[in-house]
Amino acid sequence: MDESSLTLIEKTFTFQECEDSQSLTVSIPEVLDSQYGMYVWPCAVVLSQYVWMAREELQNKTVLELGAGVSLPGVVAAKCGARVMLSDSAELPLCLRNCRRSCDANNLPGVPVLGLTWGRVSPELLSLTPLDVILGSDVFYEPEDFEDVLVTVSFLVRRNPHAQFWTTYQERSADWSIDALLHKWDLKCTNVPLEIFEANKTHLAGSTLPGNHTVQMMIITRKVF
Numbered sequence: 001m002d003e004s005s006l007t008l009i010e011k012t013f014t015f016q017e018c019e020d021s022q023s024l025t026v027s028i029p030e031v032l033d034s035q036y037g038m039y040v041w042p043c044a045v046v047l048s049q050y051v052w053m054a055r056e057e058l059q060n061k062t063v064l065e066l067g068a069g070v071s072l073p074g075v076v077a078a079k080c081g082a083r084v085m086l087s088d089s090a091e092l093p094l095c096l097r098n099c100r101r102s103c104d105a106n107n108l109p110g111v112p113v114l115g116l117t118w119g120r121v122s123p124e125l126l127s128l129t130p131l132d133v134i135l136g137s138d139v140f141y142e143p144e145d146f147e148d149v150l151v152t153v154s155f156l157v158r159r160n161p162h163a164q165f166w167t168t169y170q171e172r173s174a175d176w177s178i179d180a181l182l183h184k185w186d187l188k189c190t191n192v193p194l195e196i197f198e199a200n201k202t203h204l205a206g207s208t209l210p211g212n213h214t215v216q217m218m219i220i221t222r223k224v225f
């Protein structure tokens with residue numbers, strides 16, 4: 001599909017800490033299309049708020065975003081001074097193009113965009129440089145993919161034992177759980193209450209996206225025996 005046949009809408013997000021004069025505004029072009037990776041999901045705004053609040057810790061850290069789609073959290077991390085790589089499925093070139101377009105919209109020409117399909121040990125995955133943080137917003141949305149996501153995360157944290165996977169998910173069914181899979185892939189998870197990073201709001205970063213959705217934040221790391 002050529003670029004001129006797409007209908008793009010640019011959304012703006014402004015992150016600011018209470019009683020702090022610093023702020024960050026980023027623009028994310030969304031595509032008018034019903035595919036998953038074409039627009040910003042509520043989880044992305046919540047994860048981006050976490051990234052913004054952790055901005056000092058992220059300076060000069062190497063960060064990889066999985067299933068990035070339009071890449072709000074990765075763009076925020078790059079703007080905060082992290083060395084960011086964005087990725088989406090190697091089989092979804094339109095989503096990879098969205099990652100690139102979000103970088104272009106925020107003057108981030110040096111951010112690499114990689115095709116990384118969850119659960120697949122590809123040459124791109126094997127040749128990644130050492131990582132500090134992995135980001136994943138709304139990557140647990142299709143139960144049949146949960147294990148593939150965690151296989152990739154498990155592979156990455158085995159190679160980078162100190163790395164953390166920062167992820168947000170939207171509660172869509174009380175029956176869904178990743179607990180058994182975390183155990184199977186030697187991972188552990190800590191829930192991060194939203195109020196700790198000022199994300200327990202229906203409006204965030206100037207966006208109404210969080211609304212009444214129930215979004216949770218977790219940090220997943222390697223289980224040490």
Ligand SMILES: C[S@@+](CC[C@H](N)C(=O)[O-])C[C@H]1O[C@@H](n2cnc3c(N)ncnc32)[C@H](O)[C@@H]1O
Binds near residue numbers: 039066088
């Ligand atoms: C619900 S969307 C979330 C997009 C973005 N992270 C956000 O929160 O705005 C899920 C994302 O995962 C990507 N995805 C789906 N299956 C994938 C796979 N097997 N490997 C890698 N990425 C995948 C989609 O292309 C899409 O960008």
